Amino acid sequence: MSKKPAKAPSRSPAQTVVRRLQKSSKPAAQKPAKVAAKRPAGPAPDHIAERIARALEAIATHLATTHAGAAPALDLNAADAFVWHPDGRLSTVPRVSRVEIDLLKGIDRMRDILIENTERFANGLPANNALLWGARGMGKSSLVKAAHAGINVARKPADRLKLIEIHREDIESLPALMDILRAAPFHFIVFCDDLSFDGNDASYKSLKAVLEGGIEGRPENVILYATSNRRHLLARDMIENERSTAINPGEAVEEKVSLSDRFGLWLGFHRCSQDEYLAMVKGYCSHFDIAVAEDQLEREALEWATTRGSRSGRVAWQFTQDLAGRLGVRLTTQKAAQ
Numbered sequence: 001m002s003k004k005p006a007k008a009p010s011r012s013p014a015q016t017v018v019r020r021l022q023k024s025s026k027p028a029a030q031k032p033a034k035v036a037a038k039r040p041a042g043p044a045p046d047h048i049a050e051r052i053a054r055a056l057e058a059i060a061t062h063l064a065t066t067h068a069g070a071a072p073a074l075d076l077n078a079a080d081a082f083v084w085h086p087d088g089r090l091s092t093v094p095r096v097s098r099v100e101i102d103l104l105k106g107i108d109r110m111r112d113i114l115i116e117n118t119e120r121f122a123n124g125l126p127a128n129n130a131l132l133w134g135a136r137g138m139g140k141s142s143l144v145k146a147a148h149a150g151i152n153v154a155r156k157p158a159d160r161l162k163l164i165e166i167h168r169e170d171i172e173s174l175p176a177l178m179d180i181l182r183a184a185p186f187h188f189i190v191f192c193d194d195l196s197f198d199g200n201d202a203s204y205k206s207l208k209a210v211l212e213g214g215i216e217g218r219p220e221n222v223i224l225y226a227t228s229n230r231r232h233l234l235a236r237d238m239i240e241n242e243r244s245t246a247i248n249p250g251e252a253v254e255e256k257v258s259l260s261d262r263f264g265l266w267l268g269f270h271r272c273s274q275d276e277y278l279a280m281v282k283g284y285c286s287h288f289d290i291a292v293a294e295d296q297l298e299r300e301a302l303e304w305a306t307t308r309g310s311r312s313g314r315v316a317w318q319f320t321q322d323l324a325g326r327l328g329v330r331l332t333t334q335k336a337a338q
Helices: 013-024 045-070 108-122 140-152 168-182 204-211 236-245 249-261 274-287 294-308 313-327
Strands: 081-084 090-092 130-134 162-165 188-192 222-228 265-269
Touching: 081 168, 108 130, 108 140, 108 222, 108 265, 130 140, 140 162, 140 188, 140 222, 168 188, 168 204, 168 222, 274 294, 274 313, 294 313
Parallel strands: 081 162, 130 222, 130 265, 162 188, 188 222
Antiparallel strands: 081 090
16 A cells, blocks of 8 residues: 655744745845946935925026016006906006997997996996997997097096906906905996806806995996896806706796896897998998998998898998998098997
């Protein structure tokens, strides 16, 4: 009967650990020599710390210099119009691109109301924020700039009304602008052209607080004029989505449309008639001394409007530019499209 081979004696855990340590402690000579390291030895830790400290000092110096130069001393006497930048700067506008108020046709009622409101404000009397809404190209922004210029015609430099434009994307910085203007000695129209809100944009809430509702309130020397193609400043689908998905649709819709309620003065601009459109064209031609037979002028102006698919003050101005170019007439006074 054959005997089974004897089993190797089992090692205890302690013996196993000792054996592993013995293997790892063999002299390096037993292993094949490795190729010398390719990378040079790194800089000493003290040298690295010194370089980091110098870099941080340079960054701090640059930031301090940039911050000091970002907001120079504000000279409100330098111009009557400024553009607001969200970093706290007001850049001057030496020459405002505008249309003479007499050339704005078909908006007589809105013109008279806005000028009266602006004049009261400039004289230190109560006045309302104004929202100019409606059809595109009908002179909303042109009316704001023309009203500002008309009010300042006979005013002394110390009493002149200042116009400050804020871009739609900078609305969230409006409270910072109000803080700057609150203590200034002038009266200001803060003007935002083409104001509207889409999608999940919630910046309209900060505008609501500035107009009415905040604990500080709107400064007495500041009034806000805005233009928009939308009466409620919000896209229709935003309101419809609230009606269909909100727990309490009525409250949700009220919260969104309440923004336009902060404007005490609503001025609606609607599409002009053919006669009003032709009156705009004739007014421009008369102002710039463009000599052309009346029947030819009307025929070409109507053809131009037909190809554009609309009639408006902007279309009338664009036709006038085309006509002047074809006849070799220079438009010496710069005008902006409505």
